[in-house]
Amino acid sequence: MRRRFFWGMVGVAVLTLLLGGFAAAFLINRSVEESVRSEFSRQAEATGRLINTELDRRRGAGPPGRTLGDLLRIVAAIGGHDYVEAALVGPRGTITLLGDTSIIIDLVPDIASIERPAHFDTSVDGAKVAVVAQPFPAPGRGTVVVVLGTTIDLVPWRGVLVRFAVALLLAVLLAALLARMFARRAGERLELLRDATTELAGGDLSARVVVEGDDEVAEVGVAFNEMAHQLQEARRREREFLVSVSHDLRTPLTTIAGYSEAIEEGKVGEGEMPRIAAVLGAESARLGRLVEDLMLLARIEAREFSLRPEDVDLAAHLAGVLESFRGRADSAGVSLESDLVDVGSVVIDPDRIAQLVGNLLENALRYTPEAGTVRLTVRREERGLVIAIADTGPGIEDADVPHIFERLYVTNRYRPVRPEGSGLGLSIVGELAAAMGAATEVQTQAGKGTTISVVLPAR
Numbered sequence: 001m002r003r004r005f006f007w008g009m010v011g012v013a014v015l016t017l018l019l020g021g022f023a024a025a026f027l028i029n030r031s032v033e034e035s036v037r038s039e040f041s042r043q044a045e046a047t048g049r050l051i052n053t054e055l056d057r058r059r060g061a062g063p064p065g066r067t068l069g070d071l072l073r074i075v076a077a078i079g080g081h082d083y084v085e086a087a088l089v090g091p092r093g094t095i096t097l098l099g100d101t102s103i104i105i106d107l108v109p110d111i112a113s114i115e116r117p118a119h120f121d122t123s124v125d126g127a128k129v130a131v132v133a134q135p136f137p138a139p140g141r142g143t144v145v146v147v148l149g150t151t152i153d154l155v156p157w158r159g160v161l162v163r164f165a166v167a168l169l170l171a172v173l174l175a176a177l178l179a180r181m182f183a184r185r186a187g188e189r190l191e192l193l194r195d196a197t198t199e200l201a202g203g204d205l206s207a208r209v210v211v212e213g214d215d216e217v218a219e220v221g222v223a224f225n226e227m228a229h230q231l232q233e234a235r236r237r238e239r240e241f242l243v244s245v246s247h248d249l250r251t252p253l254t255t256i257a258g259y260s261e262a263i264e265e266g267k268v269g270e271g272e273m274p275r276i277a278a279v280l281g282a283e284s285a286r287l288g289r290l291v292e293d294l295m296l297l298a299r300i301e302a303r304e305f306s307l308r309p310e311d312v313d314l315a316a317h318l319a320g321v322l323e324s325f326r327g328r329a330d331s332a333g334v335s336l337e338s339d340l341v342d343v344g345s346v347v348i349d350p351d352r353i354a355q356l357v358g359n360l361l362e363n364a365l366r367y368t369p370e371a372g373t374v375r376l377t378v379r380r381e382e383r384g385l386v387i388a389i390a391d392t393g394p395g396i397e398d399a400d401v402p403h404i405f406e407r408l409y410v411t412n413r414y415r416p417v418r419p420e421g422s423g424l425g426l427s428i429v430g431e432l433a434a435a436m437g438a439a440t441e442v443q444t445q446a447g448k449g450t451t452i453s454v455v456l457p458a459r
Contacts, residue, residue, distance in 0.1 A: 037119050040132040044117070044146040047075045048136025051086055051098060051144050069100035082129065083149035087111065089135075090142040104149045108133045111145055127151045189217050193224060205232040252283035307349045307436065314348070314385065315340040315378055321354045322376050325361050332417075333370035339377040343385055348456070349436070353387075356432045359425035360389040360452055366416040367393035367450075383455060384438075390451040393417075396444040404442060405430030429454070 050071060068086070076084040085105040086098040093112045097105070107122050108114070111133065118133040131149045138144045192209050199207035207228060211221040259276050262268050268276060322338055329336040357376070364374040372392040379386050394414065396404060403409045407427040429452075433440050437457050444450040 037130075037132060040119075040130075040148050041117050041134055043075070043079050043081075044132055044134030044148050045136060047072070047084065047086070047146045047148075048134060048144045050075070051146070052136065052138050055088075055138065055141065055144075068098045072099045079148070081148050081150050083124075083131075083147070085147045085149075087145050087147075088138065088142055089114075089145060098144070104129065104131055105133075105145075105147045107131070108145070108147055114143075114145060122149075124149070124151070189221070193217075193221060196224065196228075200228055200231070205235055252287040255283045256280055256287075307352060309347045309349050311345045312348050312350045312353075313344070314346045314353075315342050317350055317354070318357055318376065318378060318387070321357050322361070325358070325365065329365060329374065332365060332368075334365060334368050335371075335373045337373060337375040339375065339379075341377075341379050343378060343380045346385065346456075352432055352436065356429050356436075356454065357387060357389070359429050360454075363410075363425045363429075363452075364389050364391035364393070364450075367391060367414065369393065369417050381455075385456040386453055387456070388451055388453040390449060392449040395446040395448055396442070396450055397446065398444075401442050401444060405440065426452075 051068065054068060054071060072084045072086060076082070083101075083104045084099075085101055085103065087102075087105055088096040088098055089112055090096065095112060103124060104122065105111070108118065108131070109120075114133060114135050116135070120131055122129050122131055129149045129151050131147060133145055133147045136144045136146060189212070196207045196209045205228060208225050209221045211218050211225065259268075259280055263276070319338065319340055322336065322340075326336055361374065361376065368374055368391045373390075374392075375390045377386075377388045377390070379388075396410070396414070400409070400413055405426050407424055410426055430440060433454050439455040441453040441455065442450065443453070
């Protein structure tokens with residue numbers, strides 16, 4: 001792993017240097033060409049003015065001076081050019097050579113109609129020549145065209161390439177040294193992460209990695225530690241859930257087994273049979289509810305159930321759900337109230353929403369003491385439809401609020417006033433709400449009660 005990481009870093013460094021070097025060379029060459037050609041144009045323009053001045057002097061019968069050939073040779077010596085030639089293009093397109101040579105001036109395309117500077121490369125005796133042809137107005141005579149040419153490379157590529165190769169070699173050596181250092185450090189950290197992953201896969205959920213720095217490897221380490229923590233918490237909750245369920249299953253089974261054994265041995269009198277039958281029926285019903293809730297919760301978590309939405313008068317539907325709990329509330333001495341605003345027809349699964357609200361009502365009745373109140377409200381808000389169940393029970397501690405939808409959490413943390421029920425109602429509520437795309441909210445105050453709201457999407 002370290003070797004692959006090392007060569008990968010070296011390869012990236014070399015590729016980056018090569019691409020950067022070629023890009024820099026291209027840009028430098030282009031900049032130099034533009035600068036040199038601009039200088040050529042300036043020198044050609046100055047040469048045109050000299051030629052025009054010489055022609056004016058000759059027309060004015062001034063004293064004899066240097067010839068135009070001498071003038072062009074002086075310009076070539078001063079400017080460092082291999083070729084400096086000129087021609088006069090008359091008004092009718094006639095071309096008159098100004099000077100002694102016409103080696104490159106004959107290579108200028110359409111010199112008789114040239115109107116702007118022309119830059120091109122040509123070849124003379126096998127040597128590459130950079131040429132600029134510059135037209136310059138000559139009043140009364142036409143146009144003077146000055147042509148400059150040089151065989152000197154604009155950029156000395158041989159020297160540049162040698163220096164670049166040396167710089168590349170030094171850069172590769174430096175990159176290799178740094179890559180070796182980084183590869184060793186990163187390799188050690190990745191190996192620790194690999195070892196921790198192996199331990200986690202082997203069942204050691206306490207495996208963690210030491211996070212150092214703030215790079216990508218550190219981010220992976222943080223993510224691994226968070227994942228391991230979540231797995232450990234899930235395993236802990238699963239273990240607590242199994243312990244709680246085992247206890248809840250054992251209690252009715254023990255009662256049923258005890259009374260069955262007593263009946264079988266003839267220890268129960270005729271007068272006690274109705275009472276025992278009622279106890280056995282209640283424990284069997286409790287056991288059935290627990291098994292049914294466990295199966296439902298398993299199906300919901302595995303997404304092995306379906307929603308069957310239809311148009312439902314939500315207020316009327318929930319009024320019916322509320323009435324089904326009226327007898328239980330009356331027997332417990334709890335006042336059951338409602339504030340069901342007519343929100344019209346809603347597309348929703350009536351069975352699932354009844355199951356969700358029923359579990360919330362059952363949970364509220366379990367924890368609301370005698371003479372207390374459980375209130376069901378429905379209202380429409382901008383964010384959606386809000387179904388809320390409020391009770392006057394003991395309330396929930398703030399630290400427990402984030403966990404109340406975990407399986408058996410509330411049952412284990414708080415002693416219910418009435419022990420009936422499986423204790424899985426809130427877990428089912430949380431899963432059903434998530435399946436329907438709804439949000440859950442909890443408002444509670446110790447000693448004054450709790451309000452649990454389900455916010456259905458606006459659609």
